[in-house]
Amino acid sequence: MKDTTPIQLKEIGLKITPQRQAILKLLKGNETHPSAESIYSEISKKFPGISFATVYNTLSKLIEAGEIRELDIDPNKRRFDPCVAPHTHFYCQACGNIFDISHDFHLPLTIKRIDGHQVDVVQLNLKGVCKNCRKIP
Amino acid sequence: MKDTTPIQLKEIGLKITPQRQAILKLLKGNETHPSAESIYSEISKKFPGISFATVYNTLSKLIEAGEIRELDIDPNKRRFDPCVAPHTHFYCQACGNIFDISHDFHLPLTIKRIDGHQVDVVQLNLKGVCKNCRKIP
């Protein structure tokens, strides 16, 4: 899902720094569900000095502010999605890529309580072999 | 979901070792969705010499054989479920416990293809604050 809603750092109480602006620019409309590592290496091209801590810190603050989401789908690392609207993801166990699935599975997105537990997040994950990897035997 | 189906090591081409038997015994009917660490420390009581590699190796083989499932719900570690029948899980972001949810969300469990991708796994994850943690302010 492409989400190009601009994130206003100031409005979520964060200082505007060039590093953060670069991270936001990279995230905006990004549909690759990047990991911290891929964000770091991309940003490094423009900011050779940026540190991993900055990437993780910024991502944590953005999650806290509800501006991005973290996905629990890649067993190896954290993956981030700038699109916070609920939608299904497909994880390819061959290449590790994550694809957005726009098909509506009619999930109970408004459920607030189940078995006495308070529900804050609902995510449907599909896993298998993606379109591209299926071609390669 | 309690699954007490006995796992026959021999039938899945694995040698019967005391360590593996202990791991299987611990897994059978276990509804706590243990991590490798919790399995290791539990087994260590009976087998003080067991190594982490054995735990991970055994779990990998059991997953390969389709005898247990791995959950993508705990952002910090791998969690395992001896019950392979599809069902929903709830992860408590406060205590880290995972609960089985028996409510039927009518998931498309038989879907084999979507957007050209081959679907092998469908999992619905709920996250929030569990029953017990809600009581404690």
Next chain:
DNA sequence: TCATAAATTATAATAATTATAAAATAAGAA
């Protein structure tokens, strides 16, 4: 311009998992 809280960096530490190689063992054959 200044003061200050916040952010960034370099670095070290931690936690989970995987790899390696030597020693031990299960299991089938003799």
Next chain:
DNA sequence: TTCTTATTTTATAATTATTATAATTTATGA
């Protein structure tokens, strides 16, 4: 039962992702 061999286990080191720490730098508002 003993032997043989492939498998398994163990000890250990290595790797990977992430988090913590503390010193330095910087954004921001006075």
